[in-house]
Amino acid sequence: MSNQNILNRSMQSVWHPCTQMKQHEQFPLIPIKKGDGAWLYDAEGKRYLDAVSSWWVNLFGHNNPRIKDAIKQQLDTLEHVMLAGFTHEPVIELSEKLSKLTGLGHAFYASDGASATEIALKMSFHYWRNLRSETPGKTNKTKFISLQNSYHGETLGALGVTDVAIFKDTYAPLLTQSAQMPTPDFRLAEAGESAEAFAMRCADALELYVTKHHHELAAFIIEPLVQCAAGMGMYHPAYLRRAREICTQYEVHLIADEIAVGFGRTGTMFACEQGDICPDFICLSKGITGGYLPLSAVLTTDKVYQAFYDENTVRGFLHSHSYTGNPLACSAALATLAIFESDDVLQNNREKSAVIQAEMQVLTNLPIEHMRHQGMIFAFDVVTQSAQFSKQCYQAAMQQGLLLRPIGNTVYFMPPYTISEAEIDFMVNATFDAVKSTV
Numbered sequence: 354m355s356n357q358n359i360l361n362r363s364m365q366s367v368w369h370p371c372t373q374m375k376q377h378e379q380f381p382l383i384p385i386k387k388g389d390g391a392w393l394y395d396a397e398g399k400r401y402l403d404a405v406s407s408w409w410v411n412l413f414g415h416n417n418p419r420i421k422d423a424i425k426q427q428l429d430t431l432e433h434v435m436l437a438g439f440t441h442e443p444v445i446e447l448s449e450k451l452s453k454l455t456g457l458g459h460a461f462y463a464s465d466g467a468s469a470t471e472i473a474l475k476m477s478f479h480y481w482r483n484l485r486s487e488t489p490g491k492t493n494k495t496k497f498i499s500l501q502n503s504y505h506g507e508t509l510g511a512l513g514v515t516d517v518a519i520f521k522d523t524y525a526p527l528l529t530q531s532a533q534m535p536t537p538d539f540r541l542a543e544a545g546e547s548a549e550a551f552a553m554r555c556a557d558a559l560e561l562y563v564t565k566h567h568h569e570l571a572a573f574i575i576e577p578l579v580q581c582a583a584g585m586g587m588y589h590p591a592y593l594r595r596a597r598e599i600c601t602q603y604e605v606h607l608i609a610d611e612i613a614v615g616f617g618r619t620g621t622m623f624a625c626e627q628g629d630i631c632p633d634f635i636c637l638s639k640g641i642t643g644g645y646l647p648l649s650a651v652l653t654t655d656k657v658y659q660a661f662y663d664e665n666t667v668r669g670f671l672h673s674h675s676y677t678g679n680p681l682a683c684s685a686a687l688a689t690l691a692i693f694e695s696d697d698v699l700q701n702n703r704e705k706s707a708v709i710q711a712e713m714q715v716l717t718n719l720p721i722e723h724m725r726h727q728g729m730i731f732a733f734d735v736v737t738q739s740a741q742f743s744k745q746c747y748q749a750a751m752q753q754g755l756l757l758r759p760i761g762n763t764v765y766f767m768p769p770y771t772i773s774e775a776e777i778d779f780m781v782n783a784t785f786d787a788v789k790s791t792v
């Protein structure tokens with residue numbers, strides 16, 4: 354099939370995500386034929402370094418033999434069975450492993466991140482409802498709070514706790530209201546104020562709000578350490594500690610949305626570890642299968658689980674998705690976790706992160722600010738008046754064979770953990786040229 358033919362057919366039949374389709378009249382789609390390691394290959398054989406891990410999902414490269422083999426093996430025994438009334442080894446093994454890693458014992462599954470957010474919000478709400486039916490007179494804990502600039506997914510419930518205007522405003526009349534707490538994103542700190550001092554100041558504002566409203570609050574949902582969709586807004590782990598203390602003190606659930614930051618991205622297996630906290634719910638997806646198959650999970654405490662465990666059916670969590678706990682996806686997740694165990698991934702990433710940081714110093718010769726990193730996430734903000742910066746920078750990088758997807762003026766790398774030193778070199782140099790030609 355010729356390139357033009359593929360493009361025409363895609364434009365006719367496929368509605369692409371997060372896209373004003375008309376813009377593809379000017380900037381054609383790129384038909385990808387295959388992936389290998391950190392690279393994507395288009396229909397004409399041109400290759401692109403995947404510096405964003407295909408929207409943050411791909412941890413160990415494309416065409417990874419170990420994950421591929423695990424899926425193939427599972428395919429020969431059981432591709433799928435519904436998880437209501439049935440169970441299977443991959444889902445049990447994965448739940449046990451995730452439980453060990455997170456300290457949370459009960460795993461509920463869906464297929465994407467937004468659904469994980471929905472599940473955590475519904476479970477929290479339902480927990481307080483179940484508690485209320487035992488102790489009438491207890492006040493209504495039905496509301497949610499989140500951080501300014503937060504992102505928790507695109508479904509209506511998830512958008513209700515999201516705070517990104519371009520995704521949210523159109524649908525405002527459909528959404529459940531939630532309040533946003535000041536974000537500890539340290540780009541917003543006062544001149545001379547440390548990230549930690551700023552985090553504590555934001556935590557004080559959180560405390561003030563929670564003190565006043567805790568009787569109506571079900572949960573506080575946060576992206577621990579990095580608000581990725583907000584343009585890699587990073588903050589000090591002291592905020593997590595204070596948020597945990599405040600939520601515990603005022604009986605408000607803490608939901609950690611680790612959909613983007615989980616599985617080693619911030620330098621620890623889960624970002625919450627850096628604040629030394631355990632949330633009441635953790636939402637996982639994206640990297641969970643190494644980028645192979647859609648899967649998400651919400652894990653919670655025994656205390657929450659027990660509030661649903663009852664003779665009465667409607668006290669149970671009557672939520673489901675057709676593909677809940679899909680065995681193929683679970684086997685991909687198990688293979689992903691096996692790579693973490695056998696390859697000392699977190700330690701290797703620490704070394705790789707240092708290499709990337711050192712290489713990135715050359716970028717400080719460009720008009721940029723807020724150079725920052727957290728584990729295997731690297732970002733800086735380009736100082737430019739151009740409203741077209743992100744599109745033009747994307748185009749310029751693609752021409753050089755580098756897949757970047759700037760968010761506003763923020764350029765970031767979230768590379769596969771398997772990226773080599775030569776590839777790092779290429780990534781940084783091509784970024785230098787792309788930014789230089791765009792500002």
Ligand SMILES: *Cc1c(COP(=O)(O)O)cnc(C)c1O
Nearest residue numbers: 465466467504505506610612613
């Ligand atoms: C991507 C993301 C989601 C939504 O996940 P989907 O699989 O795209 O629905 C939710 N929260 C965070 C922090 C994310 O980065």
